[in-house]
Amino acid sequence: METVTLKLQTGDKRPLYEQIYRYFIGEMEAGRLKEGEKLPSKRALRAALGVSQSTVETAYGMLTAEGYLRAVPKSGYYVSAALARAMPAGELRQTDEGEDRPPRPPRFDFSTGAVDTSLFPYASWARISREVISRDPQLLQRGEAGGDRSFRETLTVFLREYRGVRCEADQIVVGAGIEYLLSVVVRLLPADAVYAVENPGYGALHRVLRSHDRSIRPIPLDGEGMEEDALRHSGADVACVTPSHQFPMGVTMPAGRRSRLLRWAEEQEGRYLIEDDYDSEFRYASRPIPAMQSMDSEGKVIYVGTFSRSVAPGIRVAYLVLPRPLLGRYRQVFGYGASTVSRFEQQTLRLFIQRGLYSRHLRRSVNLYRKKQELLLSGLRALPGAETRGTEAGLHFLLTLPGRDEAWLTARAARADIPLRGLSAYCLGAPPIAGTVVVGFAGLRIEEIPDAARTLVQAFAE
């Protein structure tokens, strides 16, 4: 790239990094910045524009995270060939719904999106499916936009019992996956709303917000989750949080922080919290903590959950609990459409829950995942000085080797044919902890875990 003709507008209310970020996207879309072309170095751009290092880092971080740029170690940033290819490498692409499978299965699957489906009760599911299809011809007809009434009634009971969520059936929207439902939420809120997102965080959320041209403010995390002061100073209207088990840091947000974030939302009309109840089903160390939604008396929390991980990723059923103030707008914009989830599957899942098969399946899954995590952690104890974080819940944890470089760790793992992601893959800017990789364990078969742990320990040995 020869020249950067970007004039930063101090009168522009968008932050400087967003102006830089949008400038480069515009250049790429206009074809002035082409595939493979090198961008100015961070240092050069910083000097040319007279901005701080973190401004440039955040902008480049966002562009890399969204697959526009590719960072080449010791060389610089290049326009990603991704723009014209199927699966760009190295982008922020974890989701709560599982990662896409690599073309060749790795030696050990440490991906964070995998789910163990070996316990899935096929026979029961198939039997209920058949029962549903044969019994009710009305299910062939179009159903309500938000989902079948009977299924939503079941979900209100389910959510109250499992998550402390208080709602009525008309507040529930059943939809085909979290990403679809986030796109619904974004269209219910004003187009100029600014979204605070956790950094590091959930890549799919970025993609949805970007696809709707919404403004994003990455907010750093501390040991309790999204930093309240940073949120306050960000100018955001909507804060997107994962209080149950933050991805990828694994933090569970304590009650104090939850109520302070709620207060933030209550202070101003138009402020909302989007609570993605990620991984709330999988807790090992303590009792499940009720959802933030249960503390909300002012209609400020938009609650999102999914059956992708607790039932199966191939079955597309997620749900939204809308606060009452948004129901009118929902009906206006989406009320005339049809649900995005097949009624056969809504009804199969309803009976699966009502007959106690869901809770049995979840109990067995949690036990299995707990065992897998224990085995893996115990194997990794052979790594001198290794630290782990976020092990109380979820299907992944962080592994830190103090004094090691993240790139060194992922390179060594790759040499042993184990694809591992560094924490920085999920960060805009520098990662909050050095020498850290993200380790998923749901995709490992229990019998291979000792060997997998040993292989990793050897890979990281001098």
Next chain:
Amino acid sequence: METVTLKLQTGDKRPLYEQIYRYFIGEMEAGRLKEGEKLPSKRALRAALGVSQSTVETAYGMLTAEGYLRAVPKSGYYVSAALARAMPAGELRQTDEGEDRPPRPPRFDFSTGAVDTSLFPYASWARISREVISRDPQLLQRGEAGGDRSFRETLTVFLREYRGVRCEADQIVVGAGIEYLLSVVVRLLPADAVYAVENPGYGALHRVLRSHDRSIRPIPLDGEGMEEDALRHSGADVACVTPSHQFPMGVTMPAGRRSRLLRWAEEQEGRYLIEDDYDSEFRYASRPIPAMQSMDSEGKVIYVGTFSRSVAPGIRVAYLVLPRPLLGRYRQVFGYGASTVSRFEQQTLRLFIQRGLYSRHLRRSVNLYRKKQELLLSGLRALPGAETRGTEAGLHFLLTLPGRDEAWLTARAARADIPLRGLSAYCLGAPPIAGTVVVGFAGLRIEEIPDAARTLVQAFAE
């Protein structure tokens, strides 16, 4: 409403009707215009703003069509209570996916969205479902964003055979319904693209475009479909058309108009046609006409189709065929997500098609619908002077009683406990034909049709 403080901006590149339309939405959203409040009369607004009658009519028509306003005959326009209620009355809400059922079934169901599911081969579907669930545990894992590869391969063959559509599997995106897929398309095209829509036309398309804050230009139709000159003068970038069977006019677009619209798209980079292949499956009078997509050699047609009407509305499977130039952007924005359709249903439908069950079901359905239409048309011949339009295809037609007022027709039908929609319910502005109602017949049981026709004829008798 006491005062209108709208200043029309001649420098604003948006048309005047859109400025008026957005002004009133803004007033409603800000709470300055409340439920039940009366708007200025068209005449008064026209005088106050110094604009033409059609400008005001188009703006009020759009607001009514989208459920913001309610037109009260001989009184005026009121802010719809719909904004805070579940199902506003009288709005543009037909979809290709079926109308929502009224709370109490009407005496005869003449709705345009109904589908006859009595022929659906439950036993085969249930058997294949079970086979799919039991056979392939991999289906529990997350699938590709655009849909299972094997299902997309089947669809390419299917679309070539049935619709002449030429594409490869990577151009297909399987999704949970037309509205979802339109929302995907809108996010692939630039945010400032202007959309030409057929007037009268398909309400769901409006809602999707509005939910994304896209600019809409309603284009009138002539006997061949969307008027080319009006399209050219509209400044639109994307034209949304239903060439197989226009809803609600029932026009099939002839080859000449198709190629002229294609030429329009080819003349400028960034122009596209969205071909909604609505009702192409149901042709009575002639052989199916290949899709417009089959004539497209420049990658200008975005093709959309659905199994909602040919299989069942309760099963949510629709598909998109993207032109190659949009694939890069699709992968960038959506490629990392999961498909919105359950893999079990993708695979069940795949086998349903491959084993010839789909084509048999469609053949039987077309025969049944043809019989229903014939019976109804023959019964309606007792109406002196009645004209019908759009009977060569689809599950509805237009019924015109020259010299009659549309409101009179719908009121008389309602008195006989038959809810019927006038053509104007689907129009922005005045309807192109007076005294016309839209008559669907798929929801009528064949044995009740003679009685239904008789009841309608009596209702319309002096």
